[in-house]
Amino acid sequence: MKWLARIVMAVVVVALAAVGWVYAASELHLRSFDRPPPFAYPIATDPETIARGDHLVRTRGCRGCHGDDLGGEIMWGMASAPDLAAYARTESAATFDAALRHGIGRDGKALYSMPSYNFVRLRDEDVAAIFAYLRTQPVVERDLPAGSLPWSVRLDIALGDDAAIPAYLDLVPPLRRAEDANPAIVRGEYIAMTTCNECHGFGLRADSPWEGESAPDLMIVLAYDKDAFQHLMRTGKALGDRELNMMSGVARGRFAHFTDQEVEDVYTFLRDMSARASATQ
Ligand code: HEC
Ligand code: HEC
Structure with missing residues (x-):
């Protein structure tokens, strides 16, 4: 039965190599986008700015994916839209802006599901107002699993048939x-x-x-x-x-x-x- 064991072994090795390649190639794509120049617009905290941020968050639909209480949600069974009030407290305005307008997450990797193409034209003062407003909102302590890209998506990315959000932003x-x-x-x-x-x-x-x-x-x-x-x-x-x-x-x-x-x-x-x-x- 030695030959059978060898065949099984060979199949396992080839399968592992294929999985490894898909993972490595998709990771390479997700990490291939530079962070934007750091957002330096001042964050005001006056009531008009907070009200403007509130209005923008309502009319731009952040709650549709990040939850009615902004406390985060799992979308399409794979993506984890985080608690925005917590995010705005723990991350800098520059990190927030890199995600919102440029599709780059806090770990430096390109986002796949966050619709930054819809926000890429937001003015600096509006990005700052959204950030200021989010910081005033209560943090919801919800246990959200981490998002993970399905293998089918990784395969499409590895084959060049799909791409992460930053690849699309120049088309807006x-x-x-x-x-x-x-x-x-x-x-x-x-x-x-x-x-x-x-x-x-x-x-x-x-x-x-x-x-x-x-x-x-x-x-x-x-x-x-x-x-x-x-x-x-x-x-x-x-x-x-x-x-x-x-x-x-x-x-x-x-x-x-x-x-x-x-x-x-x-x-x-x-x-x-x-x-x-x-x-x-
Ligand atoms: C989240 C997705 C989404 C957003 C954002 C959105 N729409 Fe729509 N809209 C749709 C879809 C989908 C349809 C087609 C009808 C349907 O399936 O609901 C539609 C249909 C329409 C129609 C056609 C209605 C008809 O007579 O059949 C108009 C007009 C319209 N949208 C205007 C707007 C305007 C103006 C905005 C921005 C202020 C907007 N939409 C934002 C998804 C959206
Ligand atoms: C269509 C759904 C959708 C809408 C609308 C949306 N988001 Fe997101 N957002 C996501 C998802 C899903 C993620 C998780 C990352 C991913 O999978 O791309 C995310 C991630 C984020 C992140 C964190 C990125 C990181 O990992 O560092 C921020 C910040 C963010 N969104 C802000 C906003 C703001 C502000 C709005 C409204 C102006 C908004 N989002 C609207 C789906 C959405």
Whole structure:
């Protein structure tokens, strides 16, 4: 039976080598991104800054993944979204910013599930306000298991068929209307490009780099007048009073916290974006 033992041995060795390669190649990818220059914007603690941070956390959906009490949650059975109040107390603003806008975790490795592409255009003062607000929130002592990347994800990364968050951030378009003469358009673009582009595509045109997107090109607002748009943002009900699978809950959870001015600004910007896009088609 010596030959059988040898074959079994050989199979085991080959399998272990393959697993080792997948692990090493995926780790190499996760560690291949540099930390950004350290965030140095001052962290203010006045009530207006804290209120601004609170508003940003509500409207940018941090609770959707980090838990209603911000105390952390396991997402998709693999990713561990940490307690943000605890994080903001134990980590520096620079570490926080590296995660939020650049997709690099506190251990220096690239994040895989945290949607930093949605936050990469946040202004420094808003990052500082979110950080300041989180530090005022109670720490929830919940036992969260550590997240771990499934082997299937590691294999895709090792083969170059998938990548971690920082690999995508350069694909998020810059703010194109930042110099617009109409301040409503400037404000509206900023909100849309740090909120709606989580799902509607990096440039809001159903243009995310991955397949299987379900959220439409936001040129769909051409079908909406101001009241219908306001109604969608406030109640989650689309044109014709339709309840939508995902968007309705997202609107009620996050966008109901927009001020009337913010809703109007987003509308003004999206109409302008759509008019420009139709003019060049
Ligand atoms: C779509 C879900 C989702 C949303 C929305 C989200 N996060 Fe996360 N976040 C995660 C997950 C999951 C992780 C764990 C790391 C990973 O698996 O990528 C994480 C990790 C983090 C980390 C720690 C990274 C580290 O390991 O050092 C910070 C800080 C963070 N998120 C802040 C925020 C803030 C602030 C917001 C809102 C502006 C936010 N997140 C919104 C899912 C999300
Ligand atoms: C977390 C994901 C997500 C975010 C964030 C999001 N949407 Fe959506 N949205 C969807 C999805 C998915 C649909 C398609 C309908 C559905 O399945 O809910 C949709 C549909 C829509 C529609 C079409 C409704 C119709 O008539 O069928 C509009 C308009 C819209 N979203 C506007 C916005 C705006 C404006 C923002 C930012 C303020 C935004 N969405 C942010 C996921 C999202």
